[in-house]
Amino acid sequence: MSRKIRPDAVLVQAVIAGALSFAHLHDIAAAAGQDGWKAWAYPISVDLLLVAAWHRIRTLRADHHAARAAWSWFGTALIASLGANIATAGLLDLNAVPIWLRILVAGWPALAFLGGTLLVHSPTEAPGIVPDAPQPAEELPTQEVELQRDDEPEPAPTAAPELPSASPPAADAPAVPPALLAHAQKIADTHEATTGDPIDRDALRARLGLPAPMADAIATQLQLA
Template sequence: MSRKIRVDAVLVQAVIAGALSFAHLHDIAVAAGQDGWKAWAYPVSVDLLLVAAWRRLRILRAAGEPARAAWTWFAVALTASLGANVATAGLLDLNNVPAWLRILVAGWPALAFLGGTLLVHTPATAPVPVSNAEPAADIVLTRDTST
């Protein structure tokens, strides 16, 4: 039995777009003063937050629950990704990065950690409140006085 390998154009496009976006995020991190493994960790962090937010969105939608927080973190990660793509298009002098961008890049790990933690550890449904009151008795005991 032979299997044909079918190239999916959308998948190829996604790989190309992902690789370019990854490189742009890396370039911004390097320009903002991060080097070595740290510069490579930034694109991973941005992309993982994007994926985690999208996954959370799908879970909340399937459960019919509000997804405002997940949308917020998705928008934050998408803004970081798009911002890096646009900034490396020649609109930003990568040899003279403004202080505000250095601050954003330096603060990204804490922001991404906060977002990822909230996405993962917020329950999909509201927990049932636990009461300290004694439970009501289901069985009523009576004494038989007929004899």
């Protein structure tokens, strides 16, 4: 089944306008001293810069970025195209082109190259993502905190460490400090746990390194043989 080709009026109009603008730019370039293939390259350069700038504008706007630089290059290419169209309307003698126009035409390649390079290689930063601020921890009302503290059971009182039971010292025996008595009890317990036999007075006196009266007083209170 054959498909009928229907011409698009907008596309036909764009082709005609592009061809006319192309010819006007060629005529200006040729009149400014750019002969041969160089005169045909100028309209291509202007139209390509125009299209590249418009494409860059659409890309930046889609990404929600500023497009001021792309708009400036689009305006430059549009002015060059419109200027050529107006100049060939009889306002400019193509047989006696002024010096300033020759300078503009001769400097256009460098300007177009700079604009195209900046349009292609301009970095596009992704929109910054601001991290959410940390939410403050919820604070309980003062009354609830006090109620929770009241509901908590009070810690049981810690019993004081019991010192080893000791026999009352003799009247003439030296006084034994509680810390020394506890240390001696620890030595006696370790010895019994290691050897299986209770420690005797001589071994305890040797381990403590105390005088005989003090060692005997400790052994008496610990009820050692």
